[in-house]
Structures are given as C-alpha cells and as structure tokens.
Amino acid sequence: MRTVIGLEVHAQLLTQTKLFCSCSADYFGAPPNTHTCPVCLGMPGALPVLNERAVEYALKAALALHCEIPRRSLFARKNYFYPDLPKGYQISQYDEPLAVRGYLDLPTGKRVRIRRVHLEEDAGKLLHTEDGVTLVDLNRAGVPLIEIVSEPDLSSPKEARLYMEELRRVLRYLGICSGDMEEGSLRCDANISLAPAEPAKTSRPDEVWLGTKIEIKNMNSFRAIEEALKFEEHRQREVLARGGTLIQETRLWNEKTEQTEPMRGKEESEDYRYFPDPDLVPLEIDDAWRERVKKSLPELPAQKRVRWAHEYKLPEYDIAVLTEERPIAEYFESVVKLYNNPKDVSNWMMSEVLKLLKETQTTEIPLKPEHCARVLQMVSSGQINRTVAKEVLEESFKTGKAPDEIVQEKGLSQISDESALAEIVMKVLAENPKAVADFKSGKEAVISFLQGQVMKVTGGKADPKRTRDMLLRKLREL
Numbered sequence: 001m002r003t004v005i006g007l008e009v010h011a012q013l014l015t016q017t018k019l020f021c022s023c024s025a026d027y028f029g030a031p032p033n034t035h036t037c038p039v040c041l042g043m044p045g046a047l048p049v050l051n052e053r054a055v056e057y058a059l060k061a062a063l064a065l066h067c068e069i070p071r072r073s074l075f076a077r078k079n080y081f082y083p084d085l086p087k088g089y090q091i092s093q094y095d096e097p098l099a100v101r102g103y104l105d106l107p108t109g110k111r112v113r114i115r116r117v118h119l120e121e122d123a124g125k126l127l128h129t130e131d132g133v134t135l136v137d138l139n140r141a142g143v144p145l146i147e148i149v150s151e152p153d154l155s156s157p158k159e160a161r162l163y164m165e166e167l168r169r170v171l172r173y174l175g176i177c178s179g180d181m182e183e184g185s186l187r188c189d190a191n192i193s194l195a196p197a198e199p200a201k202t203s204r205p206d207e208v209w210l211g212t213k214i215e216i217k218n219m220n221s222f223r224a225i226e227e228a229l230k231f232e233e234h235r236q237r238e239v240l241a242r243g244g245t246l247i248q249e250t251r252l253w254n255e256k257t258e259q260t261e262p263m264r265g266k267e268e269s270e271d272y273r274y275f276p277d278p279d280l281v282p283l284e285i286d287d288a289w290r291e292r293v294k295k296s297l298p299e300l301p302a303q304k305r306v307r308w309a310h311e312y313k314l315p316e317y318d319i320a321v322l323t324e325e326r327p328i329a330e331y332f333e334s335v336v337k338l339y340n341n342p343k344d345v346s347n348w349m350m351s352e353v354l355k356l357l358k359e360t361q362t363t364e365i366p367l368k369p370e371h372c373a374r375v376l377q378m379v380s381s382g383q384i385n386r387t388v389a390k391e392v393l394e395e396s397f398k399t400g401k402a403p404d405e406i407v408q409e410k411g412l413s414q415i416s417d418e419s420a421l422a423e424i425v426m427k428v429l430a431e432n433p434k435a436v437a438d439f440k441s442g443k444e445a446v447i448s449f450l451q452g453q454v455m456k457v458t459g460g461k462a463d464p465k466r467t468r469d470m471l472l473r474k475l476r477e478l
Contacts, residue, residue: 001194001240003233004211005160006152009167010145011177012122012185013057019121019144020048020091027139028183032127040121040142042087047279050075054119054144055283057176058098059293061146062117064170064300067102069290073118075280079273083136084124092120092147094274098283104150104170105302106162107320113151120145125184140184152191157229161222164188169301173326181220190216192229193246194236212246216260218253228253232260304329312342321350328354331365338373341380348376352390356397367397374403387460388412412461421462425470428453429478439475447471 018025021039038046062069074096077089097118104112122145124138148167154160168186171177178185193211216232219225232251239246251260299307301323308319323329328349335345353372357365372393379389384407395406407413428450429436438446447468454467 001211001237002197003155003157004152004193004195005154005157005229006191007148007150007154007160007163008189008191009148009150009164010122010187010189011061011148011171011179013054013144013146013176014178015051015053015057015144017051018142019051019054019119021142023142025143027143030139032135032137033139035139036141040086041138042085048091048277050280050283051144055098055285056293057144057174058117058119058146059285059290060174060176060297061148061171062099062102063290063294064174064297065099065102065104065114065117065148067099067114067117069099069285070096071284071286072096073098073283073285075119075277075283076274077277078120080271082123083134084126084138084141086124086138086141090121090123091277091280093118096282098146098285104163104167106159106166107302107305108159108162110153110159112153112163115149115151117146117148120147152193157226157233160190160229161226164222164225166301169324173298173300175326181222184220188219188225190219190225190229192216192232192236194233194240212248214246214248214260215250216253217250217263224253224255227258228260231258235260298326312336312346314342314346318343318346318350321354322346327364331369334369335372335376338370339376339380341376344376344380345372348372348393352393353397356394360398365397366400367393368400371396371403378403378407382463383407384412385460385462385464387455391460421466421470422474424454424457424462425467425474428457429471429474436475436478440478447475450475 012025015025017023018035018040021037023035023037023040025035027035039048059069073093075091076094078092078094079089081088097116099117100115102114102117104114106112122140122143124136124141127135127137129135150163154163168177168179171186172179180186181188191213193213195211214232214236216228219228231253236246247265249265250263252263253259254261304323305319308314308323309316314322322332331353332345332349335349336342339345349372353365353367356367375384375389375393375396378384378392379386384392388407392403392406392412395401396403399406432450432453435446435450439450450471451464451468454462454471455464
C-alpha cells in the first residue's frame with residue numbers, strides 16, 4: 001500500500017480591510033466583535049463590495065505557483081449552518097475559481113501539482129469555555145483568504161511538511177500572508193488515504209487507486225501536520241491489516257493525546273448547495289492586470305536557492321538558512337555587494353547576526369549592511385581580530401554607530417606592531433616559567449595557554465596569528 005496525501009491550505013491575506021467590507025482585517029488580539037459591521041455580521045440587505053487589493057494578492061500567489069488565470073471567475077455561496085457563520089453561507093468560489101493547474105517545486109526537487117487557488121471569506125471563531133459555554137467572536141468573519149488545493153501528489157507525512165514549509169516561504173516572500181500558524185493566519189486541512197501500489201482494473205480506477213479519503217483538521221504547526229499524518233497513516237494501515245473498512249470522514253488532531261479523533265462524516269460538494277452569489281458580478285482579470293501583477297513578483301525562494309548555488313557557491317545548508325526569510329536573504333546580498341566574499345558573509349551572518357536577531361527578538365536587522373561589510377573588511381585587513389570584531393558588530397547592531405567610530409572610541413585596533421607585541425610576549429613568558437618548561441619538555445599544546453595569556457594582557461587586541469608565531473619563535477630561542 002502507498003500513502004496518498006493532498007493538502008487544502010487556507011492563507012489569510014494581509015489586507016488592511018476585509019474581503020467584502022471596510023472593517024479592519026487586523027483583528028488578532030482585539031476585543032471580541034469590535035471589527036464588525038452589517039456586512040460581516042450578515043444583516044439583511046447589507047451588500048458586499050469586493051476588495052481589489054485582496055484580488056491582487058490572490059493573483060500574486062496564483063502566479064507564483066505557476067497557475068493558469070482564467071479570464072473570468074465567479075463567487076458562489078457555500079451554504080452551511082454553524083454559529084461562526086452569521087449569514088448561513090460563506091462567499092467562496094467553486095466551479096469557476098480564480099486560478100487552476102499550477103505547481104510548487106519542493107527543495108527535494110519533487111513537483112507537487114496545484115489544482116486550484118480561489119478567494120473566499122473567513123468565518124468567525126468559536127471560543128469554548130471550561131464550564132461548557134461556547135462564545136462567538138466575529139472579528140475574523142469576512143477576513144480575506146485564499147484556498148490553495150494541491151493534487152494528491154504527496155506520498156509521506158514528511159513530504160507534506162516540506163510542502164507546507166515551502167508554501168509558507170513563498171507566501172511570506174510575496175508579502176501577502178504572515179504565515180503565523182499559531183495565530184491561524186495559515187491553516188491546513190489534510191486528506192490522506194492508502195491506495196494499492198498498482199491501480200485495480202475497474203470501471204472507476206481513480207476511486208480505487210486513491211483509496212478512502214480521510215480529512216484531518218486542527219493542525220496548527222508544521223510538527224502537528226507531520227505527526228497527525230503519521231498517526232493517521234499508521235491507524236489506516238492497522239484497520240486494513242485487520243480486514244476492516246475505512247469510512248470517509250473528517251477527524252480532528254488532538255495535540256494532547258497525539259491522536260486523530262472522529263469529528264463528523266466528510267461532506268461532499270453537493271452538501272453545500274453552491275450557487276452563484278447574486279450580489280456579486282463575475283470577476284474578470286484581463287491580460288494587462290495579470291501582467292502587471294506578474295512583473296511585481298519578487299525572486300522566489302526556489303529561484304534564489306538555484307541562483308545562489310551557482311553564483312555564490314555556498315553550501316546547501318547556508319543557502320537554506322539564509323533564504324528562509326526574504327529580508328535576511330536581501331540583507332545578505334546587500335552585504336556581499338560591499339564585501340565580495342559570500343562564504344565569509346554567510347559565516348558571520350549565521351554565527352553572529354542571526355544570533356543577535358534572536359537575542360533581541362527583532363524582526364528587522366538594525367545593523368546597516370555597510371556597517372556589517374566594514375567589520376568584515378577590518379578583520380580581513382588585520383585592523384581588528386575576530387574576537388574584537390564580534391564586539392564591534394554587536395555594538396553597531398545595538399547602537400547604529402559606525403564600526404570605525406566604535407574601534408576608535410574603545411581603542412580596539414589590533415596590536416600588530418612587532419616591537420610592541422614582542423615586549424608583551426616576553427613579559428608573558430617571564431611570568432609563566434612552568435609553561436615554558438613544559439614546552440621545552442615536548443608539551444607543545446601549552447602554546448594555546450600562553451597565547452591566551454597574551455590575549456588577556458592585550459584585552460583581545462593582539463593579532464592571534466602573529467602572537468602564535470612570535471611565541472613559537474621566542475620559545476625556541478630560549
């Protein structure tokens with residue numbers, strides 16, 4: 001049996017207002033039901049007006065995913081009754097979506113086909129209290145979403161996670177979705193089934209070939225997606241091994257028990273009684289609009305990874321780390337333009353700059369690219385050593401001061417003068433006769449101790465290589 005997985009991903013768009021009204025879409029953390037109006041509350045007679053920016057963001061996603069954009073798409077009413085859906089229907093797209101037939105290439109090289117990308121409005125949110133009361137917050141109702149539906153091309157839970165991670169990178173590079181799964185701005189429903197290794201000979205081979213589809217909801221992290229699919233894959237194999245029958249249903253992932261649990265029978269499209277929304281005209285995307293959006297697309301993560309491997313000759317690990325977020329990638333390239341040593345820049349960014357970002361919990365790098373490049377130039381020219389460079393880099397990161405100014409203020413220039421360094425080396429040797437004797441008896445590892453003493457005396461400003469060479473020379477002369 002082989003595992004067959006398809007994902008339905010909902011991504012909230014970073015528009016200022018909701019999809020069909022002027023209420024703020026920045027609802028997270030706001031008091032309940034404060035970002036609402038007659039339109040998103042579903043009041044009789046309230047009419048929707050389409051948000052043009054949301055359409056452009058959806059087009060960006062669709063074009064980045066190599067989708068075909070039909071000239072015409074249609075909004076439909078998806079009818080179902082739930083407390084977080086005040087109108088009793090959701091405005092979505094069904095038989096005429098915004099985009100179709102695209103693909104996403106994974107870092108592994110596998111291509112996953114995209115069936116469709118369409119626009120729809122989000123529902124509200126139910127809050128369940130400990131005493132059994134359910135509250136409704138409609139701040140989220142009407143926030144614009146795109147739904148990205150893959151073909152069942154994924155063959156393992158690990159692959160599903162890689163797909164979600166790469167899709168998130170694309171959406172964040174485009175600047176159209178925050179990708180915060182914990183806040184619900186990026187959500188995923190997974191469909192998983194087990195199918196025979198070879199299709200059976202029937203009048204409906206696709207049905208047998210794909211097996212019985214189980215939908216899993218309530219996964220709010222990459223780890224949850226992978227673990228939920230692992231559990232469900234194992235559960236289905238056990239049921240089939242016992243000779244049991246799988247029932248098409250929707251299941252929830254329980255983070256505490258790390259198991260999937262039955263939620264309800266899986267609906268089919270006819271259960272929603274889709275029909276065209278009479279309050280919205282068809283959406284038409286002409287060639288000029290499509291081309292304008294296409295030209296605005298940035299270089300995407302997959303393109304950047306390929307180019308960096310060819311242009312900068314960096315290891316795969318460095319490329320993966322530095323292309324994860326678009327601002328980091330762009331910062332790296334800005335520094336490389338000023339200091340043309342990509343591997344050196346990569347090493348310093350991963351070891352120092354990203355560490356400072358994590359420590360200060362900032363999302364933007366306050367260290368100017370020219371200041372970062374200047375620190376690396378000073379190390380390369382021997383003006384400061386690496387120990388001092390870390391101090392200068394951190395000071396410039398936190399204060400914005402230029403590296404040369406910091407070095408001058410604190411007297412951090414590297415001691416490279418032969419006579420000055422020789423005087424300090426002889427002083428250290430005189431103060432450490434036991435170490436000198438150990439060296440003479442063949443314990444050459446003691447050189448590191450003596451080098452450390454020189455660095456201590458000089459406040460870390462001695463040139464490490466010159467110091468070591470001079471120590472070896474003086475010790476052999478004694």
